[in-house]
Amino acid sequence: MLTRGRFKPWIGRSMLPRVDAPTIFVAPGRTRPAAGRGLHRFANPGRFLRLSGALLPWLAAGGALLTATGLVWGLFFSPADWQQGDAVRIMYVHVPAAWLASAGYFALALCSAIALVWRHPLADLAAAEIGPVGAGFTAICLATGSIWGRPMWGAWWVWDARLTSVLVLFFLYLGHIALVRAFDNPERGYRAGAILALVGVVNLPIIKFSVDWWNTLHQPASISLMGAPTMALSMLWPLPFSAIGCTLVFAALVLARTRAAVMERRIRTLLMATAERAAASEAA
Amino acid sequence: MTHLPYIAASYALAVLIPAAYALAAVARLRTAKRRLAALEPRRRVPQQPVGGMPGR
Numbered sequence: 001m002l003t004r005g006r007f008k009p010w011i012g013r014s015m016l017p018r019v020d021a022p023t024i025f026v027a028p029g030r031t032r033p034a035a036g037r038g039l040h041r042f043a044n045p046g047r048f049l050r051l052s053g054a055l056l057p058w059l060a061a062g063g064a065l066l067t068a069t070g071l072v073w074g075l076f077f078s079p080a081d082w083q084q085g086d087a088v089r090i091m092y093v094h095v096p097a098a099w100l101a102s103a104g105y106f107a108l109a110l111c112s113a114i115a116l117v118w119r120h121p122l123a124d125l126a127a128a129e130i131g132p133v134g135a136g137f138t139a140i141c142l143a144t145g146s147i148w149g150r151p152m153w154g155a156w157w158v159w160d161a162r163l164t165s166v167l168v169l170f171f172l173y174l175g176h177i178a179l180v181r182a183f184d185n186p187e188r189g190y191r192a193g194a195i196l197a198l199v200g201v202v203n204l205p206i207i208k209f210s211v212d213w214w215n216t217l218h219q220p221a222s223i224s225l226m227g228a229p230t231m232a233l234s235m236l237w238p239l240p241f242s243a244i245g246c247t248l249v250f251a252a253l254v255l256a257r258t259r260a261a262v263m264e265r266r267i268r269t270l271l272m273a274t275a276e277r278a279a280a281s282e283a284a
Numbered sequence: 285m286t287h288l289p290y291i292a293a294s295y296a297l298a299v300l301i302p303a304a305y306a307l308a309a310v311a312r313l314r315t316a317k318r319r320l321a322a323l324e325p326r327r328r329v330p331q332q333p334v335g336g337m338p339g340r
Binding site for chain 1: 290291301309312316320324
């Protein structure tokens, strides 16, 4: 029986009542892989909701503040480029979106790997919720790049290696979103989506190195870990603010959506249990 | 050639899309909380008797 007042949304996953959340995902007769035990501490939905509830306001407020600082600084106080003029200010929204498009997909693939290997239930839900947010930021990256390209290159779009590989990333996100929601049984959808996400990881190095491997219209990286930046510091300073701010906003969005998904799963489980009880009483 | 419309369009997209996601997430969270509260009302914490042991 479901215990009223206690929060165990994972029960519906294996339909084994009164089992602690961290152990509920292990098939009967199997032991959980040792490496996953640390992660499964966070599989308890009550603990996740408590931690995420405490973290979410800070992430959202910090992200909004840093993003606003970076964008206002970039828009009004950083110098214009001698060649590009004011169009260089598009960089302060385009670069963070491009970074998050790739980083978001990496996080999606990581969650998918954790879900496939250790059957971590929150990883399934997080992967499903990262997809739409990542697609949104990839769309921002593509759109702002296209808007920048019109005055600078004279074309909204060119079939350049960097642009095309990011477009493929966008389609991978869309494919993941569609695949996860394409099955009546959510578990099958999560599994199929996870496999697609892992296959799609091959696109990330292609995006990163496309400007080095091919002769592209898109400029190579202006900032690298090993060398000095190839742009003036006065133009560079707003960029970390908007990049870190957008990253925090991305994390806050994913966390809020995952919290909602946890609650929705609990609702589904309760409704299914109620329907099963009604069916059993009718049969009796 | 002024670049202002291009810059304005880029910044508008960068603000509006995450804002739409945030509004959708807040609405989804509120709906889920409301439905969950309706399905699973929290147990009332029993009143402690005077002089009783606090906690569990």
